[in-house]
Amino acid sequence: MAEAQKTPKDPARHSSFVPKEKKSSKPFHDTPMLDQLESGPWPSFVTGLKRLAHDNNMMVDLLGQLEYSYKTRLGYWKGGTVSVFGYGGGIIPRFSEVASMFPESKEFHTLRVQPPAGNHYTTKLLRQLSNSWSKWGSGLIAFHGQTGNIMFIGATSENTQHFFDEINEYGFDLGGAGPCVRTAMSCVGAARCEQSCTNEHRIHRTLVNNFIDDMHRPALPYKFKFKVSGCPNDCMNSIQRADFAVIGTWRDDMQVDQKGVKEYIESHGRKYTIDNVITRCPTNALSLNDDDTIEVDNKSCVRCMHCINVMTKGLKPGKDRGVTVLIGGKRTLKIGDTMGTVIVPFMKMDSDEDFEKIRELAATVIDFWAENGLEHERCGEMIERIGLANFLEGIGIEVDPNMITHPRTSSYIRLDDWDQEAQKWIDRQKAKATA
Amino acid sequence: MAQAQAVEKKQMRPPIESGCPDGMQYMHPLMVKNFGNWKYHDRPRPGVLHHVAHSGDEIWTVRVGTQRQLGPYEINLLCDIVDTYGEGHVRFTIRSNLEVMVSKWEKVGPLIQAFNDAGYPVGGTGNSVTMISHTQGWLHCDIPGTDASGVVKSLMDELYEEFVKEEMPNRVHITTSCCQINCGGQGDIAINVQHTKPPKINHDLVANVCERPSVVARCPVAAIRPAMVNGKPSLEVDEKKCICCGACYPPCPPMQINDPVHSKLAIWVGGKNSNARSKPMFQKLVAAGLPNNPPRWPEVAEVVKKILYTYKNDARDWERVGDWVERIGWPRFFEMTGLPFTKFHIDNWRGARNSLNASTHIRF
Numbered sequence: 001m002a003e004a005q006k007t008p009k010d011p012a013r014h015s016s017f018v019p020k021e022k023k024s025s026k027p028f029h030d031t032p033m034l035d036q037l038e039s040g041p042w043p044s045f046v047t048g049l050k051r052l053a054h055d056n057n058m059m060v061d062l063l064g065q066l067e068y069s070y071k072t073r074l075g076y077w078k079g080g081t082v083s084v085f086g087y088g089g090g091i092i093p094r095f096s097e098v099a100s101m102f103p104e105s106k107e108f109h110t111l112r113v114q115p116p117a118g119n120h121y122t123t124k125l126l127r128q129l130s131n132s133w134s135k136w137g138s139g140l141i142a143f144h145g146q147t148g149n150i151m152f153i154g155a156t157s158e159n160t161q162h163f164f165d166e167i168n169e170y171g172f173d174l175g176g177a178g179p180c181v182r183t184a185m186s187c188v189g190a191a192r193c194e195q196s197c198t199n200e201h202r203i204h205r206t207l208v209n210n211f212i213d214d215m216h217r218p219a220l221p222y223k224f225k226f227k228v229s230g231c232p233n234d235c236m237n238s239i240q241r242a243d244f245a246v247i248g249t250w251r252d253d254m255q256v257d258q259k260g261v262k263e264y265i266e267s268h269g270r271k272y273t274i275d276n277v278i279t280r281c282p283t284n285a286l287s288l289n290d291d292d293t294i295e296v297d298n299k300s301c302v303r304c305m306h307c308i309n310v311m312t313k314g315l316k317p318g319k320d321r322g323v324t325v326l327i328g329g330k331r332t333l334k335i336g337d338t339m340g341t342v343i344v345p346f347m348k349m350d351s352d353e354d355f356e357k358i359r360e361l362a363a364t365v366i367d368f369w370a371e372n373g374l375e376h377e378r379c380g381e382m383i384e385r386i387g388l389a390n391f392l393e394g395i396g397i398e399v400d401p402n403m404i405t406h407p408r409t410s411s412y413i414r415l416d417d418w419d420q421e422a423q424k425w426i427d428r429q430k431a432k433a434t435a
Numbered sequence: 436m437a438q439a440q441a442v443e444k445k446q447m448r449p450p451i452e453s454g455c456p457d458g459m460q461y462m463h464p465l466m467v468k469n470f471g472n473w474k475y476h477d478r479p480r481p482g483v484l485h486h487v488a489h490s491g492d493e494i495w496t497v498r499v500g501t502q503r504q505l506g507p508y509e510i511n512l513l514c515d516i517v518d519t520y521g522e523g524h525v526r527f528t529i530r531s532n533l534e535v536m537v538s539k540w541e542k543v544g545p546l547i548q549a550f551n552d553a554g555y556p557v558g559g560t561g562n563s564v565t566m567i568s569h570t571q572g573w574l575h576c577d578i579p580g581t582d583a584s585g586v587v588k589s590l591m592d593e594l595y596e597e598f599v600k601e602e603m604p605n606r607v608h609i610t611t612s613c614c615q616i617n618c619g620g621q622g623d624i625a626i627n628v629q630h631t632k633p634p635k636i637n638h639d640l641v642a643n644v645c646e647r648p649s650v651v652a653r654c655p656v657a658a659i660r661p662a663m664v665n666g667k668p669s670l671e672v673d674e675k676k677c678i679c680c681g682a683c684y685p686p687c688p689p690m691q692i693n694d695p696v697h698s699k700l701a702i703w704v705g706g707k708n709s710n711a712r713s714k715p716m717f718q719k720l721v722a723a724g725l726p727n728n729p730p731r732w733p734e735v736a737e738v739v740k741k742i743l744y745t746y747k748n749d750a751r752d753w754e755r756v757g758d759w760v761e762r763i764g765w766p767r768f769f770e771m772t773g774l775p776f777t778k779f780h781i782d783n784w785r786g787a788r789n790s791l792n793a794s795t796h797i798r799f
Contacts, residue, residue, distance in 0.1 A: 008554060013512060015502075015554030033730040037585055040592030043509075043555055045502040045584045052506045069573035069582065070729040073695035077577045078688060085447040094575060110575060116458040119527040123514035125461055126525070130510040139506045143527045146570060146618045153504070153575055165448050173453045184455065188526060191458070191466040192486050192494065192536070194473035201458050209454035216452060232710035236529060239715050240621050240708055260475075276752050282712055306711040310753065313475045332617045333682055334655045336784055337717055376653065 015043040019054045026057040026104060029064035033071060052139050058154060059138055061102035068098060082109050082157050084164045087216040090174025091160055107156045108138070111163060112149035112175035114183045114208075117201035118191055119144065129167065136163035147225065148185035149175040178218035179376075181366070182225045184208040185238075189230035189248075195308060196230035197248030197321040198349045204228045206355045207244070207362055214366065221373035221382075224366060231317065232305045238329065238340070243379040244362055245326040245340045248349075250318035253298040260314030265292045277307050322348040325358070327365060328380025338380040341388060343395075345402035361395075368394045398428060463524035463536040465494045481601045482557035483543055495543050496534050497521075500556040500591070500598055503531040503569050504584060512553055520546040530566040530608070532559045558599035561606065564743070565598065567591060568610040570618045578685050579613035580628035580698040581727045586611050589731040590626075590739060597743070604750035604759070607743065610706070615680050621706030623756035624739055625718045628727070629701035633677040634690035638664040645670070645687035653682050700725040702738050704768075705757030716757045722774050738774070745771050764798045 008014035016038070037046040049066070052059040069075055082093035092110040099106035115121075129150070133141055138154025145151045155163060164174065175183030184207060187193070189200035207226045214220060227238035230248040238245030265273050270292070278286045278294075285300040286307060294314070308315045325347070326340030344361070348354050365379065372394065373382045383391045392399060401407075459467060469488035476486045484496040502509070513533060517525055520542060521535045528534060535546060547557045559565035567590055570576065572583030590609065597603065610622030617627055641647070647670055651659045658676035662669055670690070672683075681692035692698070702725070706718030721742070725734045742756075749771065750759035760768050769776045782790045 009552045013515075013553055015509070015512075017508070034585075036730045037588050040588070041556070041595045042500065042588055042591035043502040045504045045588060048502055048504060048506050048509055051508045066573055066582075070585070073581075073698070073727055073729065074693055075573050075576060075579040077575060079577045084450065086450045092575070094577065108575070114455045115527075116456040116461050118458040118462070120458040120461040120463075120466075121525050121527075122461045123517050123523050123525065126510055126514055130505075130507045134507050140504055141506070141510070142504050142569075143501070143531060143533075146568065146620065148529075151571075151575075161447075164450070168451050168453070171453055171456050173451070173455070185529070187529075188534075190471040190473075191462055192473065192496070194475050194486070196471065196473070199471065205455050205457065212452050212454045215454075216450075234708050234710060234715070237620055237708040239710075240706075240717075272752075280712055280753060302710075304710050304712055306753070309711055312477060316475075331620065332615055332680075334653065336655075337617070337621075339715055339717075374652075375649065 016047055018047060018050055022054050024053060024055060024057045024060050026060045028053060028060060029067060029102075031063055031067040034063065034067050049140070055134075055139065057104040058108070059105070059140070061104035062108060062138065062154065065096060065098055065102040065105060068101065077108070082160060084161050084174065087174060089177045089180055089216060089218045092177055093157075105154070108154045109157065109160055111137075111152040111155065111160055112145065112147075112177055112183060113152060113167065113172050114175045115144060115148065115150050117186050117204045118188055119148075120191070128170065129172075132163060132166045136160075136166065147175070147182050148227075149183045173212075174216065176215040176218070176223070179220045179222045180216075180218035180224070181208065181211040181214040181220070182223050183215075184226040184228065185236045186228040187230050187235040189228075193230060194312070195233065195305065195317060197250055197317050198228075198230055198246075198323050200228045200230045200248070202355065203246050203323070203349065203358065206359055207246075210359050211362070211366065220366070220370050222376050222378050224369070224379060226362070232303050233309065239326055240329050240337070240339055241331060242329050242340065243327065244365065245329055246358070247324050247326070248317075248321065249303050249324050249346065250321045251346050252318035252320035254296055254301065254308065254318050255316040256294060256296060257314050257316075258293045261294045261311060262292050264311045264314050277310050280306050282306075322346050322350075322354075323358070325361065328378070328383045330378045330380050334376070335381050335384060338378075338384070340380070341383065342400075342403045343392070343397060345400055364395045398424070461524070463494065463522065463538075465492050465538055466524075466536065468492065469494075478561050478601070479540075479543075481563060481599060482547065482560055484560060485540075493538070493540075495537050495540060497537070497543060497546050497550070497557055498528070498559045499533040499535065499550050500559055500566055501531060501533050502584070502588070503566075504574070513555070516546070516549045516553060520549045528559075528566075530559070530568055532566050556595065556599050558601075561601045562603045563598055563601045564594045564603060564607040564609065568608070568619045568622065570611060570613050572613045576613060577688075578681070578693075580630065580681070580693050581613050581700065582729060583611055583613050585730055586626065586732055586735070590736055593736050593740065594743070603747055605753050605755050607746075607756065608706075608708075609739070615682075621708055621716070621718050623704065623706060623718075624742055625703040625706055626735055626739065627701055627703060628698055629723055630679040630681050630692050630694070630698050631724075632694055632697040633672050633674045633679055634681070634683060634692045635694075636664075636670065636672070637689040637691070638667060638669040640689035641669040641687065642667055644689055650683050650687040650690070653686055655680060655682055659683055695727070698727055699723060700727055700732070700735050702735070702742070704742060705755075705760050707755050707757045709755075712753075712758060713761070718757075720780055721768070721772070723779065741772055741774075767798060 080093040142151035186200040186204035227242035285297040325344035329340035610619035612619035662671040701723040703718035
């Protein structure tokens with residue numbers, strides 16, 4: 001491979017290709033530091049930027065500013081206010097602080113655009129998006145940003161509107177920026193994964209498209225993110241980075257194909273199976289029988305996915321599927337990183353009513369947080385400040401032992417309504433038993 | 436003028452608030468046909484996934500590493516390859532890998548060859564080091580302490596062989612973040628900016644640029660207070676309390692936190708998003724004080740490789756970096772990697788007590 005890099009089979013059709021003809025009128029800045037990022041086997045973004053600089057002056061100066069950052073070890077972009085008509089967000093404005101040196105890229109805004117759920121594209125669509133962006137912007141697109149947007153990087157204030165008008169006509173809409181509902185993400189899921197326990201794309205679109213007003217007109221305490229993963233492998237990293245994480249799961253027994261299990265043991269060996277499947281179960285819910293079949297204690301299984309990940313032909317999630325909802329995940333600012341907390345251990349996600357129910361839950365959570373969150377306070381930070389029990393009361397959800405790792409260990413608590421609260425639990429258990 | 440503006444406004448096109456587009460219309464036909472009906476998968480070779488549906492249909496996915504930032508040349512080159520050797524349908528993974536779906540195994544070889552001939556690596560599946568999660572950095576962010584694309588490019592050059600092969604104990608997710616907000620998220624190995632000096636305040640600008648009460652409220656340790664400096668309303672920082680996190684910098688750019696020398700890089704390990712085996716885990720600090728050294732950050736690469744290859748040699752199959760350290764223990768981790776253990780590794784933030792060893796569980 002490294003060889004192929006040195007001697008491309010077809011130099012004009014290679015990631016290291018730089019055009020001979022220069023269409024941009026402005027001479028290139030010297031970029032000795034960036035030039036060092038053109039060697040090596042991984043495709044170089046610098047070579048990509050240089051190709052664009054052959055085409056337009058904006059990228060000539062952008063390269064100049066980037067080199068200046070490399071040299072001085074500082075960034076030179078400042079925010080501001082830019083939006084398209086009718087929206088209050090969706091664009092990350094960038095004005096250069098060193099525009100006197102690099103005037104052509106003095107305005108270099110990014111448009112955040114929501115990709116199709118599951119990040120599916122046809123080549124035709126990719127080319128269409130690229131053509132639109134070359135017409136109105138720098139040509140540079142990031143697939144995708146950390147929140148999940150297609151990032152169209154580098155447009156003047158004026159052209160953001162033209163570009164948006166063009167792609168909005170063929171079905172694309174801006175994502176979120178600022179204190180608002182942000183662009184959501186969902187995994188490939190049911191489209192191509194046997195471990196998928198739900199229709200990720202439908203949940204994704206049900207949630208985000210119902211809060212489109214809260215996305216385009218930022219008026220919430222801070223950002224709010226939805227992410228949907230089809231199984232507890234959580235490929236969308238939803239627990240750590242979504243305010244509202246929806247994860248596919250099941251509540252009946254996992255499906256076991258003993259033939260597949262036996263084949264796995266035959267090809268990998270007994271010891272390997274014991275060491276890598278049986279003893280890796282976090283709740284000791286697996287046992288290997290003497291005849292090389294597997295026994296599952298489904299009541300103790302926590303749906304961690306490990307054994308299913310290893311024995312893809314032997315084990316599968318169960319058939320009674322739904323989702324778990326966790327709320328309050330976020331990154332460091334301001335109280336330190338938080339993971340989401342289980343708020344709904346299980347809900348079905350089959351009928352239209354089920355989807356309506358999750359939409360209502362999200363609306364209740366957002367309303368309560370919009371009402372009670374402080375400025376710049378994420379939902380998880382609010383929960384930490386007011387306590388989970390108060391949050392649950394606020395959104396009308398009953399307590400459940402699935403929400404905790406263990407009960408409280410501190411006796412410093414007033415128990416004024418203990419009998420009443422205990423009675424609620426007993427009544428709920430009775431109601432469940434008779435249902 | 437006002438009239439001219441009014442006329443212009445009238446002509447403005449109202450947005451179609453269509454939100455997130457339906458992915459179904461762009462999906463490979465076999466994925467539409469077998470939606471929700473897949474039976475199992477395997478990996479015939481690194482960089483290739485093979486999924487089999489209950490209907491008997493099969494689909495192969497070729498995963499391609501990209502530079503994430505793509506221009507028309509790259510997009511058309513990749514699309515030409517997909518149109519010639521694939522079937523016109525692609526998707527992107529969360530880590531910016533391109534996935535190309537085809538309905539026949541016979542198409543996989545020529546597709547891989549075409550990507551390789553064009554200088555694009557195929558890999559990133561299973562127990563490989565997949566693409567590094569990628570933030571914006573100096574290219575576009577307003578508060579970056581370092582670059583993102585350059586760090587990723589430098590590291591992926593060094594870890595190229597680990598991307599195209601599947602030789603790690605389990606998958607390895609490396610992340611980068613250009614400030615302490617940590618946009619890159621949790622990773623098996625995370626490379627994050629760590630500032631080491633309080634912000635330098637330009638008192639002439641604060642009153643005009645910053646909403647002072649918001650800035651005061653933003654500080655995690657209440658180290659900022661309003662003050663009059665040289666007769667102007669400004670802000671001052673109690674530098675003894677300040678933890679140099681940079682949280683005040685985004686709402687108040689005159690409080691410059693980035694410094695070419697004192698903004699350093701730190702390495703964290705053991706973050707994990709999956710619920711497989713253990714619950715999701717946060718990454719833990721293991722190394723700091725590394726220089727922000729563009730264009731290739733060699734000191735960072737050295738520490739990352741040291742950790743990565745120690746893990747590769749010592750971890751058991753299916754152990755993620757975090758799982759591995761939980762088994763061998765932190766003393767052994769620091770011993771094996773040769774990284775110094777300092778007082779700074781001991782947490783003193785909220786809930787810090789939970790991270791102290793309150794037992795006699797000690798490995799000798």
